[in-house]
Amino acid sequence: MTQRIPVVENILNANDRLAEENRARLDSAGVFAINLMASPGAGKTSMIEQTLPRLKDRLRIAAVDGDIATSIDADRAAAAGALASVQINTGGECHLDAVMLQGALNQLDLTQFDLLIVENVGNLVCPASFKLGTHKSILVASVPEGDDKPYKYPGMYRGVDALIINKIDLLPYIPFKMDYFQRGVEALNPGVITFPISCRTGEGLDAWIDWLLQNVKR
Amino acid sequence: MTQRIPVVENILNANDRLAEENRARLDSAGVFAINLMASPGAGKTSMIEQTLPRLKDRLRIAAVDGDIATSIDADRAAAAGALASVQINTGGECHLDAVMLQGALNQLDLTQFDLLIVENVGNLVCPASFKLGTHKSILVASVPEGDDKPYKYPGMYRGVDALIINKIDLLPYIPFKMDYFQRGVEALNPGVITFPISCRTGEGLDAWIDWLLQNVKR
Numbered sequence: 001m002t003q004r005i006p007v008v009e010n011i012l013n014a015n016d017r018l019a020e021e022n023r024a025r026l027d028s029a030g031v032f033a034i035n036l037m038a039s040p041g042a043g044k045t046s047m048i049e050q051t052l053p054r055l056k057d058r059l060r061i062a063a064v065d066g067d068i069a070t071s072i073d074a075d076r077a078a079a080a081g082a083l084a085s086v087q088i089n090t091g092g093e094c095h096l097d098a099v100m101l102q103g104a105l106n107q108l109d110l111t112q113f114d115l116l117i118v119e120n121v122g123n124l125v126c127p128a129s130f131k132l133g134t135h136k137s138i139l140v141a142s143v144p145e146g147d148d149k150p151y152k153y154p155g156m157y158r159g160v161d162a163l164i165i166n167k168i169d170l171l172p173y174i175p176f177k178m179d180y181f182q183r184g185v186e187a188l189n190p191g192v193i194t195f196p197i198s199c200r201t202g203e204g205l206d207a208w209i210d211w212l213l214q215n216v217k218r
Numbered sequence: 219m220t221q222r223i224p225v226v227e228n229i230l231n232a233n234d235r236l237a238e239e240n241r242a243r244l245d246s247a248g249v250f251a252i253n254l255m256a257s258p259g260a261g262k263t264s265m266i267e268q269t270l271p272r273l274k275d276r277l278r279i280a281a282v283d284g285d286i287a288t289s290i291d292a293d294r295a296a297a298a299g300a301l302a303s304v305q306i307n308t309g310g311e312c313h314l315d316a317v318m319l320q321g322a323l324n325q326l327d328l329t330q331f332d333l334l335i336v337e338n339v340g341n342l343v344c345p346a347s348f349k350l351g352t353h354k355s356i357l358v359a360s361v362p363e364g365d366d367k368p369y370k371y372p373g374m375y376r377g378v379d380a381l382i383i384n385k386i387d388l389l390p391y392i393p394f395k396m397d398y399f400q401r402g403v404e405a406l407n408p409g410v411i412t413f414p415i416s417c418r419t420g421e422g423l424d425a426w427i428d429w430l431l432q433n434v435k436r
Binding site: 039040041067068069070072073092094121122123124125126129142144145146148149151152153154155167169170173174 | 257258259285286287288290291310312339340341342343344347360362363364366367369370371372373385387388391392
């Protein structure tokens with residue numbers, strides 16, 4: 001299987017170059033972009049549904065939603081107040097890449113937005129390897145996934161700029177040791193900013209919204 | 219990106235041939251093998267921890283655990299009663315493939331086992347594309363992942379021989395519409411046998427154990 005490595009490296013180099021082009025387009029239009037990554041069902045779309053109503057009077061927001069199939073997520077983003085939402089169906093691919101985001105950017109008049117939220121495919125592995133050109137990478141972890149995930153998926157935890165711990169409302173019902181989880185995070189990504197949140201109850205969302213606003217306005 | 223397709227197809231063909239070799243080795247040794255797949259944290263390892271104590275006096279069981287990093291899962295399988303457990307660290311790869319399983323089989327005296335439980339990497343996308351040579355593919359879904367997962371990850375739901383719905387003890391605390399979930403499953407995989415289960419309370423495990431025993435003894 002060693003023959004595969006050069007092919008993969010070439011694809012990643014090409015992807016990185018295109019990610020830089022995406023970033024330049026976003027910057028020249030004044031758009032701040034985040035890449036939301038997570039396991040399937042950790043709550044990426046719920047985060048978008050909670051974030052948009054809190055910001056839509058202050059920022060012009062577009063959403064790009066990557067999925068293997070369906071437009072469920074883009075529909076939910078539009079319903080929550082995104083001025084524009086673009087669905088990328090990856091056709092079986094397990095992650096977004098810079099080419100796919102380029103295709104989505106082509107469908108948007110970037111000068112009309114302040115914030116672009118990109119929702120990646122639900123996957124704790126592959127999305128970490130493909131830069132998109134966004135400014136910040138955000139991981140949405142969730143309590144029911146278990147407290148061992150930083151140890152088992154180090155690539156994802158190592159590379160992100162912020163960590164959301166969603167579904168904290170389920171902590172009473174699940175054996176999840178927050179200390180053990182956070183020690184794993186700290187070893188991989190020292191000092192990473194962390195937001196314990198419940199999309200269901202709204203707990204913890206204010207700190208996340210403040211952080212996002214501060215970053216957009218920089 | 220179209221240049222990538224032939225490469226991927228060649229890898230898959232090579233993988234399928236090797237999966238057939240793995241199957242032949244398992245068959246000639248009289249070992250029944252299952253491939254457990256799921257999102258990160260859906261409960262694959264917990265299923266193994268619940269299954270082994272219920273069967274270890276009736277079957278000789280080995281476990282193979284695939285992970286990006288750590289040997290947490292193989293250690294848990296050994297502690298739960300696997301006579302042998304082999305950890306495969308994929309070195310960043312997001313799925314097991316037939317080459318990796320071949321390497322694990324080489325470490326086992328297959329004549330000493332009746333049942334081999336292979337725990338794939340936590341991922342709802344890529345493992346579905348790589349045959350290993352196991353006899354049955356099992357998907358462990360879980361209630362906190364949400365009821366839209368069959369619609370969003372059709373490849374995985376379409377290809378499995380049995381479906382476990384884990385963490386049903388959390389149904390009172392989560393908006394999960396079982397009807398909607400099951401309609402999605404039925405459209406992709408009509409009549410697939412389904413086991414609603416709680417690894418935490420033990421509810422529903424007997425039916426799963428019976429099904430597994432029947433299949434091993436065939």
